[in-house]
Amino acid sequence: MYNAKSSVAQEFINHEEILSTIEYARNNKNNYEMINDILQEAEQMNGISHRQAAVLLECDDKEVLTKIYNLAGRIKERIYGKRIVMFAPLYLSNYCVNGCTYCPYHAKNTTITRKQLSQEEIAREVMALQDMGHKRLALESGEDPHRNSIEYILESIKTIYSIHHKNGAIRRVNVNIAATTKENYKKLVEAGIGTYILFQETYHQKTYEEIHPTGPKHNYAYHTEAMDRAMEAGIDDVGIGVLFGLYDHMYDFVGLMMHAEHLEAKFGVGPHTISIPRIRPADDINVDEFSYAIDDALFKKIVALVRICAPYTGIIISTRESQKSREEVLKIGVSQISGGSKTSVGGYEKDENSDENSKQFDVDDNRTLDEVVNWLLKLGYVPSFCTACYRAGRTGDRFMRLAKSGQIVNVCQPNSLMTLNEYLIDYAKDETKILAQNVIDSELEMIPKEKVKNIAKDYILQMESGKRDFRF
Ligand code: SF4
Ligand code: SF4
Secondary structure, three states, X not given: OOOOOXXXXXXXXXXXXXXXXXXXXXXXXXXXXXXXXXXXXXXXXXXXXXXXXXXXXHXXXXXXXXXXXXXXXXXXXXXXXXXXXXXXXXXXXXXXXXXXXXXXXXXOOOOOOOOEOOHHHHHHHHHHHHHHOOOEEEEEEOOOXXXXXXXXXXXXXXXXXXXXXXXXXXXXXXXXXOOXXXXXXXXXXXOOOOOEEOOOEOOOHHHHHHHOOOOHHHOHHHHHOHHHHHXXXXXXXXXXXXXXXXXXXXXXXXXXXXHHHHHHHHHOOOOOEEEOOEOOXXXXXXXXXXXXXXXXXXXXXXXXXXXHHOOOOEEEEXXXXXXXXXXXXXXXXXXXXXXXXXXXXXXXXXXXXXXXXXXXXXXXXXXXXXXXXXXXXXXXXXXXXXXXHHHOOOOHHHHHHHHHHOOOHHHHXXXXXXXXXXXXXXXXXXXXHHHHHHHHHHHHHXXXXXXXXXXXHHHHHHHOOOXXXXXX
């Protein structure tokens, strides 16, 4: 029985409810009256239900599609303005005991080079990331209770926060590790993590069990209920996602929306972020085996609908996506992107090619962080290295309250400009510097509150004399 507030995976991600939602969407395919009502409701920026979203996803009318993109673009513009938050993944270890059939780190892959970073190596990776200008990381690690124990992860987080190389600092460490116990989640809270990220991969239980044939990840319910344990343990910000291409996109899209609704219903706050990766080629993985791969047009539609369903949730895409594809989805929903990413263990310090055999997936966007920042500036965006909210205690429902009231913009706007200014002074190449300076100068004038504008200007001035890390 479907129950959004239930603690049982099969009740809040209820198979029958998903099937009935898909049927409902098919029965109302191109039902213009219903679609117009849904779009009008969505305009209020309070989100729409998984059933309504499914009706929009099912619709194949070109005019409606244009309306969906325009609406998603408006919501994005109203809530996020031109800001795009930057981050990078940091792979700690590719040892893994699971048998995921879509990931080269699966335990039976004997051709991949296995590696776990020592604390000294982590420190060197972090310095390399700081030298690029990164301030926000997503930690990635395979599941191996002995090698990649929670103690190892905690020690690694401590190391990362302790490194201050030149003017660099990693100010927010988001963590993407396997589903674990409430006790371990509490330890992550104490270590000061930002968001806990865990992808569901697919919400379809039978497929989930087939593509996770061995290892602890095989347990669908334990994995699906992980975010509940994390939030009960005190992690305010959680990030969910599916790997599109593993199963039918409609099923997984509905499941994803139901997961977001479940967190909102049970904890009063939905996911902080939603990631939308697509399956990519990798060592020992034949993507042709996954017949549910989605094309660029469908990918774009899904991003737009996630933006409409969850207006205040950050949408993340990685360098799995090409420059062209990223450009498309930035307009209609994506608010966070990675830049200059290496998907191998130890990839930042060394040339990626020397570690080619330890990476998780092929990157499609191979540009450096500076090239990505430059590109964003040219497209009219404001690349932001801001990490202020979690450091100021604006997490979970406190964050959502500010976001929904629209007040968050009062801090986002100056924070994005101040962190971009740090990037400009410390890391930007000449051309990027000029572009960033122009954007900062003009955007500072757009800050509506005179007091905030003057403080931001003063902070930026103080950066000339070497001061860093100002925030609202
Ligand atoms: Fe291991 Fe994660 Fe890869 Fe599965 S997806 S094999 S759990 S690293
Ligand atoms: Fe994100 Fe908060 Fe910074 Fe805005 S102020 S960019 S919401 S961390």
